Amino acid sequence: MRVLVVTPTYNERDNLEALVAAVLGSPVGADYLIVDDNSPDGTGRLADEIAAREPRLHVRHRPGKLGLGTAYREAFTWALEQGYDAVISMDGDWSHDPGYLPALVEAAARADLVIGSRYLNGISVVNWELSRLILSTIANTYARTITGLPFRDCTSGFQCLTRRALHRIGLAAIGTSGYSFLIELKYRVVKAGLGGVEVPIVFTDRRAGASKISKAEIARSMVTPWKMRLGFWERGTGFGGDAA
Numbered sequence: 001m002r003v004l005v006v007t008p009t010y011n012e013r014d015n016l017e018a019l020v021a022a023v024l025g026s027p028v029g030a031d032y033l034i035v036d037d038n039s040p041d042g043t044g045r046l047a048d049e050i051a052a053r054e055p056r057l058h059v060r061h062r063p064g065k066l067g068l069g070t071a072y073r074e075a076f077t078w079a080l081e082q083g084y085d086a087v088i089s090m091d092g093d094w095s096h097d098p099g100y101l102p103a104l105v106e107a108a109a110r111a112d113l114v115i116g117s118r119y120l121n122g123i124s125v126v127n128w129e130l131s132r133l134i135l136s137t138i139a140n141t142y143a144r145t146i147t148g149l150p151f152r153d154c155t156s157g158f159q160c161l162t163r164r165a166l167h168r169i170g171l172a173a174i175g176t177s178g179y180s181f182l183i184e185l186k187y188r189v190v191k192a193g194l195g196g197v198e199v200p201i202v203f204t205d206r207r208a209g210a211s212k213i214s215k216a217e218i219a220r221s222m223v224t225p226w227k228m229r230l231g232f233w234e235r236g237t238g239f240g241g242d243a244a
């Protein structure tokens with residue numbers, strides 16, 4: 001199975017070098033794509049430097065901070081063009097440990113969506129302030145209840161999608177970004193009639209750098225489950241027509 005790991009970056013310079021080494025050193029043998037949004041701290045330049053000596057590392061540059069959703073959409077489209085069998089989305093701050101890549105890939109043999117889940121066996125989140133943990137668990141319960149998604153962790157960003165899933169979900173039509181994008185992606189997989197499984201991960205607070213999640217984005221992600229439930233995500237999408 002040819003696997004591509006994708007990480008959108010914005011000011012992750014201090015995390016990048018070790019993360020690239022860990023991903024490329026993983027036994028899954030995946031290629032790695034960084035989508036950098038012209039990070040002011042020079043993450044994109046550093047990625048280019050590493051890519052010059054690591055042929056399995058690819059870097060895409062965008063002109064400015066355009067958000068997580070469109071970064072993944074572009075990356076997934078590229079992955080389909082390049083013929084990868086599966087893609088894994090992963091944050092660039094060490095919250096998602098590359099040590100879990102083999103478990104995600106292994107489970108992808110039996111499901112088109114594999115979620116690295118923080119809430120499978122109780123709660124496995126390390127170093128978050130209590131307030132953030134409470135917010136995340138409430139947001140998750142809320143999203144699960146309103147959308148009816150059968151997952152404990154509906155907002156996880158650490159996940160593996162098969163090529164078939166990428167074909168079937170109508171990538172180009174995805175209208176949300178940020179946390180909302182993560183919910184919409186899972187929703188589309190389930191609506192396409194494909195199966196998802198969760199594998200447990202321990203999520204750790206970011207190693208270096210600052211968070212980019214805004215209050216506005218959190219507020220938007222409260223509306224997204226309703227958009228899914230009321231069917232707004234389907235409008236004019238040509239959803240379901242693109243068979244794998």
Ligand SMILES: Nc1nc2c(ncn2[C@@H]2O[C@H](COP(=O)(O)OP(=O)(O)OP(=O)(O)O)[C@@H](O)[C@H]2O)c(=O)[nH]1
Nearest residue numbers: 008009010035037065066067068091092206211212
């Ligand atoms: N390319 C790109 N990457 C982004 C953008 N916003 C966030 N990211 C990256 O997306 C990943 C997740 O963002 P984070 O800031 O870690 O969000 P979070 O995990 O919810 O919050 P913290 O872990 O507390 O920082 C990281 O690798 C970020 O660098 C963006 O607009 N463009």
Ligand SMILES: [Mg+2]
Nearest residue numbers: 091093095206
């Ligand atoms: Mg993070």
